[in-house]
Amino acid sequence: MPPPASLVALDHAHLVAGTQVLLDDVSVGVSDGDRIGVVGRNGGGKSSLLGVVVGTRTLHGGRVIRTGDVTMGMLGQVDALDPAATVGQVVLGDLAEHEWAGQARVREILGGLLGGTDAQAMGGWEATVGPMSGGERRRLALAALLVQDPDLLVLDEPTNHLDVEGVAWLATYLSSRRPRPGSALLVVTHDRWFLDAVSTRTWEVSDGQVHTYDGGYAAYVLARVERQRVAQVTEERRANLARKELAWLRRGAPARTSKPRFRIEAATALIEGEPEPRDSVELVRFATTRLGKDVLDLVDATVTIGERTLLEDVTWRLGPGDRYGIVGVNGAGKSTLLRVLQGQHPLAAGRLKTGKTVRMACLSQELRELDRVRGWTVIDAITEVRSFTTIGGKEVSASSLAQRLGFTGGRQQSRVGDLSGGERRRLQFVRLLMDEPNVLLLDEPTNDLDIDTLTSMEDVLDGWAGTLLVVSHDRYLLERMTDRQVALLGDGTLRDLPGGVEQYLQLRRGMAANAGRGGTGRASGAGAVGATGGGSTGGAAASTGGTAYTAAEVREARKTLARVEKALDRIHEQEAALHEQMAGAATDPERLAGLTESLRVLTEQEEGLELEWLEASEAAQG
Structure with a gap:
């Protein structure tokens, strides 16, 4: 089999x-068939590397070799769309x-990013770009x-600017639909689930070098730890962080679709004896001491x-x-919910009860609070x-936390006004x-942060004793930082997600299908719910209606779970071999x-x- 043809190559680039x-x-x-994720610290040169590849940045030394007839297209961080278009x-x-409507590929893109072949989500084909939000313009540029x-x-x-559904659609399209x-x-991204998918x-990209690894983010974490161990690097703290994250990846739920696609056994020696990222029992004990039993109660709230x-x-x-992640489409009211809790x-109706000892803080999407300093x-x-x-x-x-x-x-002596957005x-x-x-309360905490910083943030919060709410479109961060997730479905309900973000995506697909059949578009399956909780045991969202499973269906679902888990174990053994x-x-x-x-x-x-497994797990809970 001949080696893949090279599309673009950097030769001794400076x-x-x-x-x-x-x-x-x-x-x-970059060769034919490559799907390469680029990671590294903010300011380390990732975007500059992309510019060199496509020809918008000029090298000071070395050369770029491009196949003569290769076509290239780039989505930058800032769009250049004509406001009048x-x-x-x-x-x-x-x-x-008739040219684009006859192409299934184009129809799929329009459906995934613009709401259908009539561009409904954008206001129709004749809508102008000027008044659109940053997220809408981003979708337009990506679709084009x-x-x-x-x-x-x-x-x-x-x-x-993409919501969880948009990220999932894009990952599926790029990994299974587009390859030809x-x-x-x-691709440069801080979204680790997207990288892995x-x-x-x-x-x-680090210290002027580009280190290459086979596999997605999970494989990269393993390979980086091995490289650090073999080289006996002195930066022990970062190595420990990486090992801790690898341990969490290894202990992921059996149905985690973003779980590592590499030989799990190769990680055993690295994570042996590594504790769970969080000692939940101990943290709850500390949290109860600091907070008492009452924290935040929304009761019959509208x-x-x-x-x-x-x-x-x-x-x-x-x-x-309690550690909750909150997901939902853009405009569903996630940030508003955080403001309600503060x-x-x-409230239009109902009441909010706040515990007497609650000391609340919110990481908002605004940075104006730093203008004073x-x-x-x-x-x-x-230290102020x-x-x-x-x-x-x-x-x-x-100083240590910083x-x-x-x-x-010396960065601690820099002026606040001179810092980048991520800093x-x-x-x-x-x-x-x-x-x-x-x-x-964390509202989109991933904005402007690189992967190393996100990993450090997660590590710090692993030892933080308190109640945590996170609003984010970053699927990896939600599953890593929180213990359970709830969804705002846009129909007035708050839905508990025992199956995590994957269950949310299934609910949204069911709502879309129901709406397409002329239904209400409300959640199907276990139905829309009002969420009720249970204190330090992890307040769960409890169903107040919808479809109930019969005892026979529950028993059958549990049998299915046992069968699927055995099959997954066999597959893991075959993958290892x-x-x-x-x-x-x-x-x-x-x-x-x-x-x-x-292996494929x-x-x-x-x-x-x-x-x-995911479908059966919902039914198995009754």
């Missing part, structure tokens, strides 16, 4: 920005209706690029904005130590709040923690190709079983 060397004698390439002009250009279908698709933070001979993908290779009802007759009780948005140094802005705090039962200084969140060395976001988070809240064989066949391309195809078939079977 790139400088001011006094920083972004690329130092780097040689890497219409949706049709941006997405379809000069294509006649996918319709063009260049050979090399280059995406810089494509999940920005002569095509490749290069899409990427077959990973590039890490929330409206103008004429629109966001929540209707919902009861939701939050106890000490007492900043009035923009002339201060970073460390002064932190407090010089020491307690996390994980240990006293932590302001260092854990990326403000190392200001980190400073905002450190100041909140130093104020020692016992209820923490295949990886062993692939390691031994590294110098035999033909045998390696056959083993790779066998096993992976498809595994994904089907995972979906079956």
Whole structure:
């Protein structure tokens, strides 16, 4: 089997920005069939690397080699759409209706990003771009690029402004619909679930170098830890963080569709003896001591904005130590719900009961609160709040906490006004923690943060004892940082999600199908609910209606769960054996190709079983 054809290659590339060397004698390439995820710290050169590949940045040394007829298209972080253009002009250009309407690929893109072949979600084909929100413009630019279908698709933070459904659709399209001979993908994103779902290779941009790894994010975590261990790196803290994250990946739920696609057994030695990321029992005990039994209770609550009802007759009780993720489509009212819990948005009906000892803090999407200290140094802005705090039962200084969140060395002496957006976001988070809240609300905490910073944030919160609510479209972060998730479905209900984000996506698909058949568009299956909770045991959302399962159906579902779990165990054993064989066949391309195809078939079977597990798990709970 001939090697894949090269589309673009960097040969001894050298790139400088001011006094920083972004690329130092780097040689890497993108070949036919590659789906490469690019990771690294903010400001490390990821976007510059993409610019070099597509030709918008000029090297200071070395060269870029491109196949003569390869076409390239890039989605940047800032769109350049003409405000006067219409949706049709941006997405379809000069294509006649019969040209694009006859292509299933184009129809799928329009349905996934624009609400259908009539661009309903954008206001129709004649709607102009000017008045649209940043999220709508992002979808338009992405749809236009996918319709063009260049050979090399280059995406810089494509999940920005996309909701959970949009991210899931894009991952499915890029990994299973778009791949064709002569095509490749290069993507920069901080969304780790998306990286794992899409990427077959990973590039890490660090200190002027580009380190390459086989596999998605989970495989990258394993390989990076092994590289650090073999090289006996001195940066022990980052290695420990990576091992901790790897341990969490290994212990993921059996139906986690983003779980690692690499040989799990290879990680055993690295994570042996690694404790669970959080000692939930101990944290709840601490939280109860700090908070008492009463935290936040929404009782028979109705929330409206103008004429629109966001929540209707919902009861939701939050106890000490509860950790909830909140998901929902854009505009469903997630941020409004956080404002309701803070007492900043009035209830149309019902009541909000706040515990007497509650000390609440919210990481909002705004950074204006730092304007007052923009002339201060970073460390002064932190110590203004407090010089020491307690996390994980240990006293932590302001300087130490700042260092854990990326403000190392002299950066603590930088002026707040000189910080980047991501650094200001980190400073905002450190100041909140130093104020020692016992209820923490995070509204889209991933904005402007790189993966290393997100990992550090998760590590800090692992030892934080309190009640946590997180609103985010980042599926990985939700599942890593919280213990359970609830959904705002846009129909006045708040729905508990025992099956996590995957269950939410299934509910949304069911609602869309029901609406297409002329139904109400409300949640099907277990039905829409008012969420009620149970204190420190993890207040669950309890159903108040919908379809009940019979005893026979519950028994059958439990049998299905047992059967599927055994089948998954067998597949994992077969995958491990295949990886062993692939390691031994590294110098035999033909045998390696056959083993790779066998692994692909096993992976498809595994994904089907995972979906079956999720469906059965809901019924098995009655």
